[in-house]
Amino acid sequence: xxxxxxxxxxxxxxxxxxxxxxxxxxxxxxxxxxxxxxxxxxxxxxxxxxxxxxxxxxxxxxxxxxxxxxxxxxxxxxxxxxxxxxxxxxxxxxxxxxxxxxxxxxxxxxxxxxxxxxxxxxxxxxxxxxxxxxxxxxxxxxxxxxxxxxxxxxxxxxxxxxxxxxxxxxxxxxxxxxxxxxxxxxxxxxxxxxxxxxxxxxxxxxxxxxxxxxxxxxxxxxxxxxxxxxxxxxxxxxxxxxxxxxxxxxxxxxxxxxxxxxxxxxxxxxxxxxxxxxxxxxxxxxxxxxxxxxxxxxxxxx
Numbered sequence: 001x002x003x004x005x006x007x008x009x010x011x012x013x014x015x016x017x018x019x020x021x022x023x024x025x026x027x028x029x030x031x032x033x034x035x036x037x038x039x040x041x042x043x044x045x046x047x048x049x050x051x052x053x054x055x056x057x058x059x060x061x062x063x064x065x066x067x068x069x070x071x072x073x074x075x076x077x078x079x080x081x082x083x084x085x086x087x088x089x090x091x092x093x094x095x096x097x098x099x100x101x102x103x104x105x106x107x108x109x110x111x112x113x114x115x116x117x118x119x120x121x122x123x124x125x126x127x128x129x130x131x132x133x134x135x136x137x138x139x140x141x142x143x144x145x146x147x148x149x150x151x152x153x154x155x156x157x158x159x160x161x162x163x164x165x166x167x168x169x170x171x172x173x174x175x176x177x178x179x180x181x182x183x184x185x186x187x188x189x190x191x192x193x194x195x196x197x198x199x200x201x202x203x204x205x206x207x208x209x210x211x212x213x214x215x216x217x218x219x220x221x222x223x224x225x226x227x228x229x230x231x232x233x234x235x236x237x238x239x240x241x242x243x244x245x246x247x248x249x250x251x252x253x254x255x256x257x258x259x260x261x262x263x264x265x266x267x268x269x270x271x272x273x274x275x276x277x278x279x280x281x282x283x284x285x286x287x288x289x290x291x292x293x294x295x296x297x298x299x300x301x302x
Contacts, residue, residue: 001058002207002294003173005044005088005130006081012088014040014047015081016058017207023075025065027058030074034064044087044208045259048156048172055210084130085204086175087154087259093122094152094202096179097246098192100265101238107273118241118249121192123179123263127202129298135180136200137282137301142182145280145300148266149224149232149288151217152177153243154208155260160251167247170256173208174217176288176296177263183272183279203286203298204261214292218242221291222267226284234267 002017004024015024028038040057041047047054065074098119099105105114129135138145156172179196180203186195214220218239224232241249246262271278280286283302289295 001055001210001213003044003047003086003210004205004207005084005086007084008076008081012043012084014042014044016062017078018075022078024078024081025062025074026076027061030061030065033074034061045091048154049258051157051258082130083132083206085128086208087204087261088128088130090125090128090261091257091259093124094127094177094261094263095250096121096123096196096263097241097265100240101234101267102240103234103238103268104266104270104273107268107270115240118246120250121196123202124193124197126199127197129200129203131203131206131296131298133203133298134200134301135203135286135298136198137280138182138198139282142184142198143279144183144272144277146181146183146271147224147226147231147280147286148179148181148270149222149290150177150179150263150266151220151222151236151290152204153217153247153262153264155247155256155262156211156258158255158257160253160255162248162251162256164244164248167244168211168217170247170251171211171217171243172258173210174214174290174293175204175208176206176290176293177261178203178286178288178296178298179263179266180280203296205296206294209293220293223289224269225287225289226278226280228285231271231278232267232269234269236264238267239264
């Protein structure tokens, strides 16, 4: 199942995608018709926190919709709604893993920069935008805006000191994230926070794919195109630290909670890695595709 947060004329709503028809079922609208009341939480984070009960309830609702003679009335075409980031306003900073592909560590320095331990920084919640939204060019403060296509993990249940072998049990699903970065600010401040946290620099989506549809997050192809040119092409099997290890390390002394977002790192091919560098320019179109998830598209402010 693919879960979305959409903006309609009414309000923001959680929905589930019907891929065959490129339509979305708005959960509470359909549930109102089925049982006469809205029984789903209003936000994606609250839905995720409801756990397996939420998934079972969605499956029951979708099965009911498909048996109705007027089932088309419960669907909306995707082009009739605005897709927001699946979690439009995260409760916490986004956890980001740095240098999790050896080839990226090398392009940003040398083989000596390949980490022995998981590197983590964060992005502010105010960076988050949805698919097809505009990324501000921030030209008054940076001349080195860069892209980073990444697999993002969405935590599904609360946990601390999570064992590596149990880690995937704590996952709700997966989405695509673009860790847009101001390289000059990143270099100037040494710490990553400012260069990683400019407004609109965390496009995410277009949906969350439930973990039941992805058996192994550590073997997914990932590709980034800029204006149609392939810049990044890799596979998550190239991770230095697999998803299970990242979750285990993060949770060793810190509680992970439903709706927490973990960006797992980017492969080689970022703009800074080219000679000369290929930084983002106004009007550039970014497309990140991950196997079994889809494609996240955003443009830089012209």
